[in-house]
Amino acid sequence: MRFRALGSLLLSLSVVVADAAEVEMHFVPSWSGTPLLLDSLRYEVPGGATVSVTRMSTLLSGFALERSEGGWVELPSQFAWIDAARHRTSASLRGIPAGEYRALRFAVGLDAGTNAEDPARWPADHPLNPAVNGLHWSWQGGYIFLALEGHWRTRSETPRGFSYHFARDANRTLITLPVPLKLGADQSAGVSIAFDLAALFTAPRPIAPSRDGDSTHSHEGDPLAAALRANLPGAFQVREIASRSSVPAAPVKPLHLPSKFTPYRMTFSGKFPIPQLPRDNPLLVERVDLGRRLFHEPLLSRTGAQSCATCHDEKHALADPRRFSVGVDGQVGRRNAMPLFNLAWKSSFFWDGRAPSLREQALMPIQDHTEMDERLDRVVAKLGSTYAADFARAFDSAEITPERIGLAIENFLLTLVSADSPFDRAMRGAGELSADERRGFELFFTEYEPRTGRVGADCFHCHGGALFSDHQFHNNGLGDAHDDGLMRVTARDADRGKFATPSLRNVVLTAPYMHDGRFATLDETIEHYDHGIVRSATLDPNLAKHPAAGLGLSAADKRALVAFLKALTDPQYSR
Numbered sequence: 216m217r218f219r220a221l222g223s224l225l226l227s228l229s230v231v232v233a234d235a236a237e238v239e240m241h242f243v244p245s246w247s248g249t250p251l252l253l254d255s256l257r258y259e260v261p262g263g264a265t266v267s268v269t270r271m272s273t274l275l276s277g278f279a280l281e282r283s284e285g286g287w288v289e290l291p292s293q294f295a296w297i298d299a300a301r302h303r304t305s306a307s308l309r310g311i312p313a314g315e316y317r318a319l320r321f322a323v324g325l326d327a328g329t330n331a332e333d334p335a336r337w338p339a340d341h342p343l344n345p346a347v348n349g350l351h352w353s354w355q356g357g358y359i360f361l362a363l364e365g366h367w368r369t370r371s372e373t374p375r376g377f378s379y380h381f382a383r384d385a386n387r388t389l390i391t392l393p394v395p396l397k398l399g400a401d402q403s404a405g406v407s408i409a410f411d412l413a414a415l416f417t418a419p420r421p422i423a424p425s426r427d428g429d430s431t432h433s434h435e436g437d438p439l440a441a442a443l444r445a446n447l448p449g450a451f452q453v454r455e456i457a458s459r460s461s462v463p464a465a466p467v468k469p470l471h472l473p474s475k476f477t478p479y480r481m482t483f484s485g486k487f488p489i490p491q492l493p494r495d496n497p498l499l500v501e502r503v504d505l506g507r508r509l510f511h512e513p514l515l516s517r518t519g520a521q522s523c524a525t526c527h528d529e530k531h532a533l534a535d536p537r538r539f540s541v542g543v544d545g546q547v548g549r550r551n552a553m554p555l556f557n558l559a560w561k562s563s564f565f566w567d568g569r570a571p572s573l574r575e576q577a578l579m580p581i582q583d584h585t586e587m588d589e590r591l592d593r594v595v596a597k598l599g600s601t602y603a604a605d606f607a608r609a610f611d612s613a614e615i616t617p618e619r620i621g622l623a624i625e626n627f628l629l630t631l632v633s634a635d636s637p638f639d640r641a642m643r644g645a646g647e648l649s650a651d652e653r654r655g656f657e658l659f660f661t662e663y664e665p666r667t668g669r670v671g672a673d674c675f676h677c678h679g680g681a682l683f684s685d686h687q688f689h690n691n692g693l694g695d696a697h698d699d700g701l702m703r704v705t706a707r708d709a710d711r712g713k714f715a716t717p718s719l720r721n722v723v724l725t726a727p728y729m730h731d732g733r734f735a736t737l738d739e740t741i742e743h744y745d746h747g748i749v750r751s752a753t754l755d756p757n758l759a760k761h762p763a764a765g766l767g768l769s770a771a772d773k774r775a776l777v778a779f780l781k782a783l784t785d786p787q788y789s790r
């Protein structure tokens with residue numbers, strides 16, 4: 216058994232190499248020379264089809280610069296993750312010796328050694344941390360080198376999805392670009408590089424989704440993956456080279472540390488990626504204890520009758536077994552309460568992601584008229600007499616403020632970790648799965664790609680990884696006309712019907728299912744994915760690529776999937 220402890224006060228050290236130059240690369244996802252517009256079904260590809268791109272995410276490695284006089288300066292252990300939808304388009308190369316250079320080389324994908332390494336070793340903000348890039352194949356091992364997803368249609372057809380996942384050691388592809396650079400010591404330069412997806416679809420090997428298939432997982436001998444590989448080198452073009460001005464560092468926020476405190480040691484499974492904890496709210500035993508008390512404190516509600524735990528029930532992985540939670544005056548909400556665990560790995564909260572941090576999230580239900588319906592100044596006044604000493608122990612004074620209430624609850628919520636289930640035990644050799652559970656595991660993690668003879672249930676695209684969630688937003692075909700999900704927050708049409716992917720750990724405890732609790736059982740949920748998907752413009756490409764008639768899972772397959780989901784239950788979360 217391998218469990219890791221994470222000191223919460225870890226400081227990340229950045230090593231400064233004296234006399235070294237820096238190159239900032241700026242990648243511009245493009246289509247035929249103009250910046251790519253995501254989610255827009257307008258781009259022509261071979262075979263008379265039109266495509267949109269909803270996701271373009273790639274891992275680059277093997278950076279090197281060629282000296283003008285010849286010879287390569289290798290920059291090993293520098294990696295870049297580029298993602299169009301998540302606006303991650305820049306990456307820096309550091310520690311470059313001063314000098315004159317004429318070319319830049321890098322690889323799409325990782326070398327075999329790095330690709331096979333344990334992904335849980337990477338620091339919280341590292342491009343190879345699976346929680347950062349969402350490109351690890353999870354339990355099967357290895358990374359996706361390039362994920363390209365979107366919709367396509369020919370004139371006559373209703374839109375379908377395509378999902379190209381370019382991976383495997385043999386497909387690592389080298390790109391060399393002419394980049395003349397003169398770098399003095401301590402200087403930096405910026406290089407703008409277009410990644411042209413039109414070129415990726417056309418030359419030298421045209422890719423027509425209508426003819427060549429709408430899904431690839433790059434199995435050996437797959438011609439679609441071979442075409443992507445052939446086209447990649449021509450898809451990158453240098454646009455601009457410039458000297459770069461430096462960006463001032465963000466001011467450091469105060470930590471409000473009391474004079475005496477105990478750092479809280481967070482422990483979790485060795486399979487989990489390292490989470491990005493908030494630097495300005497270190498985990499302290501005193502603060503976690505205060506947060507736990509506040510979570511159970513009915514004084515946070517106007518009537519004094521309801522605490523957070525009223526809707527987040529400890530017997531149900533801190534979810535609510537009722538379809539809709541009920542507020543202080545019996546008001547019924549519109550969404551199903553979410554379970555609370557492994558929140559340290561999330562970067563936005565609620566089904567529609569409207570809370571950007573847990574400290575902000577925590578104050579919302581207190582003030583929500585359909586929930587606890589209380590004013591923050593009144594909460595502060597009510598806590599005054601009984602809580603002063605607890606706040607003094609957790610912060611640098613006894614002052615009670617809404618901000619500190621948020622920080623303490625955030626501290627507590629971050630420590631809720633669920634990593635122990637029969638599945639985890641089997642994965643570390645301390646138990647065994649039944650034949651049904653193993654079959655369910657296989658179906659869950661196998662793609663639906665009849666072209667290559669694979670007809671799995673394709674669940675891992677969104678529910679993969681050690682946390683059983685990609686922590687992204689997707690439309691999974693529920694067709695809810697009353698709740699636009701993420702679109703309510705972003706006001707973008709392309710986000711209609713997208714909701715946060717829930718973790719499937721403890722899922723048997725968190726019924727009913729989906730944001731509106733529409734499914735009472737896991738069986739109903741599986742029926743939905745098998746043949747109940749409602750098609751729409753924003754349906755996720757990974758589901759839109761399934762045939763209109765559905766996946767066609769047999770009764771035995773469905774039973775196996777449910778058996779596997781039940782094996783994800785952590786006994787700690789049903790007490």
Ligand code: HEC
Binds near residue numbers: 526554567573577624
């Ligand atoms: C009246 C019932 C109710 C109460 C009381 C309540 N919650 Fe919730 N909670 C919900 C519902 C419903 C959602 C989902 C709402 C949505 O997405 O719009 C939710 C979502 C959350 C989430 C988001 C989890 C995620 O994965 O994104 C967190 C965190 C949370 N609640 C914490 C709290 C805390 C802390 C309190 C007390 C201060 C609290 N809740 C009180 C019903 C409740």
Ligand code: HEC
Binds near residue numbers: 715719
């Ligand atoms: C395209 C991404 C995607 C795929 C593929 C996918 N899911 Fe989901 N899943 C989601 C999202 C998003 C939600 C939440 C949707 C909502 O509530 O509106 C969800 C919700 C669920 C829930 C409800 C969990 C809860 O706590 O309410 C279960 C169970 C589930 N999925 C199982 C599966 C299974 C089994 C498969 C494979 C057959 C699968 N999913 C495939 C994205 C996906």
